[in-house]
Amino acid sequence: MATGTAASRLMELAQRLAGGERALVERACEAIVADGALSPEMARWALATTCARFVSGALDAIPMPRDLDGESTALILAHGVPTAPLRALALALLRGSANVTVYAPPNARRLTEWVCGVLDPSAREIVAARTPSGAAFLEERAAVGANPVIAYGTDESLRVIDAALPNGCWFEGRGHGLGIALVQADHDGASGHARALAEDVAAYDQAGCLSPRAVYVLGGSAGAVGAALDAELAKCEAAWPRGPVDVGLASRIAQWQGLHAARAIAFHRGRTHAVAVHDRVEVPDAPGMRNIAVYPIASLAELCSMLAPIRAQITTLGIGGVGAPASLRDALGLPACVRAVPVGIMQDPPLDGYEDPRPPLISRRPGADRFVTLR
Amino acid sequence: MNTPATPDAPRLHWLDDTGRDLYASLDSLVARGADAELDAHTRDDLACRMLAWQRGRCTAIDRVIRAFGGGRVITSFDDIPGVPTDVFRAARVSCFDAAYAERTFVTSGTTTDARGVHAFASLALYARASCVTARRWLLPRARYRFFLLAPPESRAPQSSLSYMLDRFAEHWDPAAGPSAWFLDGERLDVARLEATLRTACADETPVAILGATWAFVHALDLLPAESTFCLPPGSVIMPTGGFKGRSRVIDPETLFALICARFGTSRTQVIQEYGMTELTSQAYEAHSVANAVGRYHAPPWMFVRAVDPETLSPLPDGSVGLLRIVDLLNLGSSIAIQTSDLGRTAGRLFEVHGRAPGATPRGCARAIDFALGRD
Numbered sequence: 001m002a003t004g005t006a007a008s009r010l011m012e013l014a015q016r017l018a019g020g021e022r023a024l025v026e027r028a029c030e031a032i033v034a035d036g037a038l039s040p041e042m043a044r045w046a047l048a049t050t051c052a053r054f055v056s057g058a059l060d061a062i063p064m065p066r067d068l069d070g071e072s073t074a075l076i077l078a079h080g081v082p083t084a085p086l087r088a089l090a091l092a093l094l095r096g097s098a099n100v101t102v103y104a105p106p107n108a109r110r111l112t113e114w115v116c117g118v119l120d121p122s123a124r125e126i127v128a129a130r131t132p133s134g135a136a137f138l139e140e141r142a143a144v145g146a147n148p149v150i151a152y153g154t155d156e157s158l159r160v161i162d163a164a165l166p167n168g169c170w171f172e173g174r175g176h177g178l179g180i181a182l183v184q185a186d187h188d189g190a191s192g193h194a195r196a197l198a199e200d201v202a203a204y205d206q207a208g209c210l211s212p213r214a215v216y217v218l219g220g221s222a223g224a225v226g227a228a229l230d231a232e233l234a235k236c237e238a239a240w241p242r243g244p245v246d247v248g249l250a251s252r253i254a255q256w257q258g259l260h261a262a263r264a265i266a267f268h269r270g271r272t273h274a275v276a277v278h279d280r281v282e283v284p285d286a287p288g289m290r291n292i293a294v295y296p297i298a299s300l301a302e303l304c305s306m307l308a309p310i311r312a313q314i315t316t317l318g319i320g321g322v323g324a325p326a327s328l329r330d331a332l333g334l335p336a337c338v339r340a341v342p343v344g345i346m347q348d349p350p351l352d353g354y355e356d357p358r359p360p361l362i363s364r365r366p367g368a369d370r371f372v373t374l375r
Numbered sequence: 376m377n378t379p380a381t382p383d384a385p386r387l388h389w390l391d392d393t394g395r396d397l398y399a400s401l402d403s404l405v406a407r408g409a410d411a412e413l414d415a416h417t418r419d420d421l422a423c424r425m426l427a428w429q430r431g432r433c434t435a436i437d438r439v440i441r442a443f444g445g446g447r448v449i450t451s452f453d454d455i456p457g458v459p460t461d462v463f464r465a466a467r468v469s470c471f472d473a474a475y476a477e478r479t480f481v482t483s484g485t486t487t488d489a490r491g492v493h494a495f496a497s498l499a500l501y502a503r504a505s506c507v508t509a510r511r512w513l514l515p516r517a518r519y520r521f522f523l524l525a526p527p528e529s530r531a532p533q534s535s536l537s538y539m540l541d542r543f544a545e546h547w548d549p550a551a552g553p554s555a556w557f558l559d560g561e562r563l564d565v566a567r568l569e570a571t572l573r574t575a576c577a578d579e580t581p582v583a584i585l586g587a588t589w590a591f592v593h594a595l596d597l598l599p600a601e602s603t604f605c606l607p608p609g610s611v612i613m614p615t616g617g618f619k620g621r622s623r624v625i626d627p628e629t630l631f632a633l634i635c636a637r638f639g640t641s642r643t644q645v646i647q648e649y650g651m652t653e654l655t656s657q658a659y660e661a662h663s664v665a666n667a668v669g670r671y672h673a674p675p676w677m678f679v680r681a682v683d684p685e686t687l688s689p690l691p692d693g694s695v696g697l698l699r700i701v702d703l704l705n706l707g708s709s710i711a712i713q714t715s716d717l718g719r720t721a722g723r724l725f726e727v728h729g730r731a732p733g734a735t736p737r738g739c740a741r742a743i744d745f746a747l748g749r750d
Binding site for chain 2: 247
């Protein structure tokens with residue numbers, strides 16, 4: 001990586017943050033907390049964990065074509081993990097963008113602005129734009145005239161943005177995904193994995209596509225796993241208090257909790273989390289913010305069949321005591337690009353393995369010859 | 376099995392002795408009219424007895440109360456957790472065997488969404504109470520000429536709105552019959568509407584134009600631009616519900632201004648209704664109370680509280696939160712409903728500030744703002 005570039009400055013900033021440089025860490029954490037994204041404790045952990053991946057040579061190791069050489073790139077970020085903009089920005093710069101206009105979501109606005117300001121005070125290469133990311137971009141696209149447009153977000157958002165772009169504009173959309181966990185049913189195993197599972201659920205308050213949205217328990221009742229997970233999530237709250245919840249999300253959580261409580265065989269509702277234990281398998285539907293359902297499965301074939309309609313959305317498979325992660329991924333019919341790891345590290349991927357494993361939604365107008373759908 | 380309503384012959388065979396006692400209490404409460412006052416002791420006693428009876432007969436309700444109640448002893452209607460509206464989509468919220476259902480109302484929705492289901496073993500109280508409430512807040516005169524902008528009950532037996540409007544028509548415009556309905560499916564009979572309105576404007580009988588909000592938008596769009604009316608004194612207009620993806624979306628007060636301009640009415644003649652499939656009771660905008668534009672008044676058997684979105688604990692008057700409705704007439708389903716509507720209370724009055732952002736759309740096409748706001 002050439003020195004003096006925005007990408008190299010980003011690497012240096014991340015390393016200083018990971019090294020615990022007090023003033024920088026405080027400013028970054030303040031930004032995350034002020035955005036209402038995470039609690040101070042979780043913000044500190046998220047920053048340290050994310051930045052620790054930016055070790056020397058890590059960015060250079062990512063096989064990244066300089067296919068954006070000299071381009072003016074619009075980078076639209078997702079409302080998810082608030083520290084995710086660091087990597088997304090690094091990738092756009094590594095691909096050779098002459099300048100990047102970053103559209104940040106509300107929960108990462110201040111952090112993104114701060115990072116952009118530190119990396120490029122003159123705002124020649126990087127510009128932090130208004131929030132919410134997608135809506136602000138659509139309002140400003142005529143003035144910005146960016147090409148290409150790289151967007152992270154829900155499939156629905158990506159399609160709206162894609163449809164709004166002018167002829168000739170290259171669009172690259174990275175859709176949303178989700179993680180699932182698969183653990184063994186035996187009681188000792190359940191307790192042993194519960195702590196790791198709880199950390200995966202609590203990390204980043206269950207935002208982003210790497211966090212587990214459901215736990216599947218192989219070969220028996222899900223009750224012991226659910227009870228142990230409830231206890232561990234309650235303990236997690238002490239070290240990693242949950243961040244604030246906006247009214248819309250709070251409403252979704254209330255509806256989700258009611259819907260699951262009405263049908264679950266056991267429902268554990270803590271102050272900042274909920275665990276629903278069911279007696280039959282369903283697709284994941286957790287709203288995030290430490291709400292999760294636990295389902296029993298009789299066999300891998302049963303889970304494989306149930307996951308079929310959402311297979312393309314699964315990004316991460318966390319495994320607890322069932323077998324080798326990679327072989328279980330294959331047994332479930334998930335593609336090799338899905339990250340299969342032991343529970344406890346679902347949300348701690350290496351820098352070069354974090355990108356959405358699904359092929360991006362790509363379109364270039366006019367014509368649809370380069371259009372790749374997500375499903 | 377959906378059969379025509381027989382409001383004067385209550386079907387009580389589904390009730391045990393306790394249920395009959397409760398029904399008798401509710402029956403006498405409705406008989407006292409929309410201005411009756413329930414003292415706190417009677418209200419709490421009735422509510423708590425009803426909750427206990429429902430918990431013993433409906434697993435879904437019992438599970439939700441256990442999950443949200445936190446083991447507290449419930450001694451006041453204010454302590455009763457609401458069953459979230461989404462539960463009606465996925466579980467049977469009913470205190471009687473399905474074979475006893477006289478009518479089942481279903482929420483509006485798209486083909487891909489699960490729709491909420493509210494079954495009634497007896498519609499007699501529904502019919503009586505809705506007319507009593509309407510007489511107080513919507514239709515105070517003895518006769519109106521009805522214009523109903525909703526599918527007729529015979530075509531939409533699963534629509535609680537169509538059922539209610541049919542009861543109103545029987546009561547206030549019994550001679551009209553099918554000619555009072557101007558919507559066939561989603562097609563508005565504009566020519567007949569215009570011609571009949573012209574005739575009605577030359578008469579002294581006040582007009583009542585009641586129906587779905589989206590149908591009013593269609594009427595405004597499809598009636599010739601130069602076609603304006605001057606409705607007789609005492610006429611009322613009631614748009615209810617959302618746009619449901621069936622029409623363009625208009626800010627409510629803008630819509631009311633367009634309605635007033637087109638039909639020659641004042642804003643106080645446009646009376647909003649607050650009701651939903653999951654409820655038996657309705658509230659109306661209380662124009663006859665000073666400064667009550669935009670404020671609803673609930674009948675004496677319906678209690679509205681704003682609750683904290685996260686804790687779901689009741690908030691004091693004036694604080695904005697999610698609306699929780701205690702509807703004593705929901706004898707056969709759930710006495711308390713947790714909505715995703717934002718609002719606040721002021722004594723017996725309450726305001727509705729729209730759906731919580733990002734809340735589960737109630738059968739509406741997902742708006743761009745929704746898709747992009749939380750990407």
